[in-house]
Amino acid sequence: MNETVAAAAHQVESVVELAQDLIRQPSRGGVDDYSPVLGTLEAWLTRRSLPHRRLHDGDGRLVGLLVEIAGGRPGPWWTLDACVDTADFGDDRSWSFPPTVADVHEGWLRGRGAADSKLAASAFCHIAAEVHERAHELAGGLAVLLDVDEHTGGFGGALAYLADPDTSIPAGVMIGYPGMDEVVVGGRGLWRATISVHAPSGHSGSSRTIVGAVSRAAALVQLLDAAQLPQAPATGARFPLPPKLSVTSFHGGQGFSVVPQRCDINIDVRTTPDFDSADAENLVRKTVAEFDAEVPGPQPTDIKVVASWPPFQLGADEQPAAALMSAAHRLGTPVRPKTAGPSNIGNLLALHGIPATAGFGLPYEGLHGIDERADLSELPRVYAIYHQAVLDLLDAP
Known part of the structure; x- marks a missing residue:
């Protein structure tokens, strides 16, 4: 196993534990109170002394959390983005396990949000913690956006982030939607x-x-x-x-x-x-x-x-797609760029002139359907790829 991937494997247990805690808190878009799931994240971030703050929309509604880590040298900011609201359960009687079970069964993390995107949110928080430990070496800064208004289609967290006068507008965003074979670089x-x-x-x-x-x-x-x-x-x-x-x-x-x-x-x-x-x-x-x-x-x-x-599309040589694809290839995961049929938050970012990737993550099943689950066998590799891409973008020595 690549040394970088082996190092990431030591984070897996903690990443899964936080993701389980998030899945146990129902956070269906437009249905549930988001305070419990965001409170779980806030407690984790506070224990690790990671700088973070709540985001509110123009009506004062809580729509997300923002982690911000400034580097010790000038440079552009980059953002990791994952939603922690989810699709509805649908008919939970059709599930073969409770939608908030949050267990690991035969190597799969099970429950609503396992794939989209609580596992990615947990991984991104852990990457932020690692970046924070060496921030003085890095150029620019890293933000982690944890949105709870994504599945409604309102994207309130992203809009509040972009409208915040205290925010450094990112040079690019990597969104943690699942799926391992491709890096989504565009969408209709x-x-x-x-x-x-x-x-x-x-x-x-x-x-x-x-x-x-x-x-x-x-x-x-x-x-x-x-x-x-x-x-x-x-x-x-x-x-x-x-x-x-x-x-x-x-x-x-x-x-x-x-x-x-x-x-x-x-x-x-x-x-x-x-x-x-x-x-x-x-x-x-x-x-x-x-x-x-x-x-x-x-x-x-x-x-x-x-x-x-608007539609959007990045070339494979444009950031942050280039960093993510390069890290994947260097760590033994050949991926291809993909332009997706559905629209996503990358379109909203394109409207603001911000380039984004909109998907690379774990293999999954049941996305927005019944029996949602994510394959944990590839978690060390996916974690390592995102971590390496972030370090490359932050010009790590």
């Missing part, structure tokens, strides 16, 4: 809108024919599904994924006797450098205008844009 962007379709209202038993909002909206959905988007890029293209349009929600009416006068649909468009948010909005508005012209309603169809994030 998104453009999201709610479309409100209108129609006359009336009684469903009326002698006159009434085309209600639900029927009009159904016709619009067919047009949106048939909209022409650019096709998949050629093999070897720098950005390897095509854009994608999906209707994701459809709400209108109540009961049986009233033909509704409004129906709302949600639309999600995944964007690329060659088909960006402006292209997505133009396509949707053009489709809606043609629909209103062909099937007029009592008022024009409304479009309310609710989110827009």
Whole structure:
């Protein structure tokens, strides 16, 4: 075993113990109180004298913790980021073990958050503790962001971090999403809108024919599904994924006797450098205008844009991707760069001009599903790779 990986193996027991403590504290996004899981982290950080503080959003809600370790020489700051809120349990009766069991079974750490991303949060805290011991030798600084508003889609912790006037804006961020074969260096962007379709209202038993909002909206959905988007890029293209349009929600009416006068649909468009948010909005508005012209309603169809994030992609030679991939190769783990289909917090960071990797971690199963678990056999190697990448970025002697 590589000496660096062997050294990391001595941290494994402590990393797993803290991760277990975090998994035992339910922290489902938008459901649970986050104070217990953050309190567990605060107690661990305090025992090790690591400088940290709470982050709050504009409404005063607790949205994360921030660890900051300044080096002894000038240089850029870098950030490790992991969420400690989680997906919901779903139907916990479908699990073969309790979602907060936090045990190790046949080499797997089990429970909600084991993969996404409490184990990464624990590992990053331990790396911060090691960096803190030799901070005087290092250039720049290391921050560890522990977000509890990620699975809601609000990313309140990241937004509070970037808005904090006392924060050193990082030169790059490494996000601890799981998956060991690839370093995620990019992702499609998104453009999201709610479309409100209108129609006359009336009684469903009326002698006159009434085309209600639900029927009009159904016709619009067919047009949106048939909209022409650019096709998949050629093999070897720098950005390897095509854009994608999906209707994701459809709400209108109540009961049986009233033909509704409004129906709302949600639309999600995944964007690329060659088909960006402006292209997505133009396509949707053009489709809606043609629909209103062909099937007029009592008022024009409304479009309310609710989110827009750019796509992002780093080259393998750009930081922090270069440091992470170099450390992986040097420590015997060949990885390849990947551009992901789903959007992630890397898109939010790209909106602020901050480059990010959005995934390298342990093998896993059950992410956002039932029986979530993470394979601990590779923990020494993954830990060592992140630790080495951080030291390289901090210009360790």
